[in-house]
Amino acid sequence: MEALQTPDRGLHLAVALVxxxxxxxxxxxxxxxxxRFLLHHGELEPVDVDAADLAAMIAVRERIRxxxxVPPDAAAALxxxxxxxxxxxPYLSDHDGTAWHLHATRPDASWAEWAAATAALGIATFAAAHGFAALALCAAEDCERVFVNPAPRRVRLFCTPTCASRTRVASFRARRKGESQEGEQM
Structure with missing residues (x-):
């Protein structure tokens, strides 16, 4: 398992995993x-996983979600x-000829244990700097994606511009439909 290569890697891993x-x-x-997920998120070969690793990773994902x-106290407890x-x-390691890097799990940790520790450390570091209000669930009714919003004023409500646009269009159409129904009743 690779190390925490950048301070926000754990946070990005948490968001992507959820x-x-x-x-x-x-x-x-x-x-x-x-x-593929692990390789895409910076892990180096060999990445050997089996059905037990998959089940454990899914369980970790559901613990992080x-x-x-949840309210800040509950998120902090989680x-x-x-x-x-x-x-x-945490400790420094240069195993397998890699450059010095930080590890926050046992050397024999499973992929799920590594992901849980890395994601939790990323969330903790981010929340300490920005507060738990900066961790968000997309406001679109048909979306379950999560995102982080480090902006001080927290104006972002949606995970992507696509969700924001889709929500605005649906709201506009609902208003128009309501207006046309009111006009027909007169």
Whole structure:
């Protein structure tokens, strides 16, 4: 398992992992899909995973998900529980000829343990700097994606411009439909 290569890597991993299950089809459907996910998020070969790794990663994902929409005290407790269960005192490593980098899990940690510790540390670091209000669930009714919003005024409500536009168009059409129905009744 690779290290925390940048301070926000853990946060990006948490968001991406949670967003593998939304109203869209499940993305982590096989060990091969989990392997692709890990490689896409910076892990280096060898990435060997099996069905047990997949099940454990999905369980970790579901443990992390509430951090994006529960009250701050509950989110902090959730993150602290993950850190207590999976993280160790960080240490530097240059294993396998890599450059020095930080590890926050045991050397023999599973992929799910690594993801839980890395994501929890990323969320904790981000929340300490920006508050838990900066972790958000998309406001679109038909979206379950989560995102982070470090902007001080927190004006962002949607995960993407696509969700924002789709919501605005639906609202506009509903208003227009309501106006036309009122006009017909007169």
């Amino acid at each position: 967003n593998t299950r939304t109203h869209d089809p499940e993305q982590l459907v096989s060990p091969a899909a989990l392997r 509430p951090a994006f929409h 993150v602290n529980d993950l850190l207590a269960a999976f993280a160790v005192r």
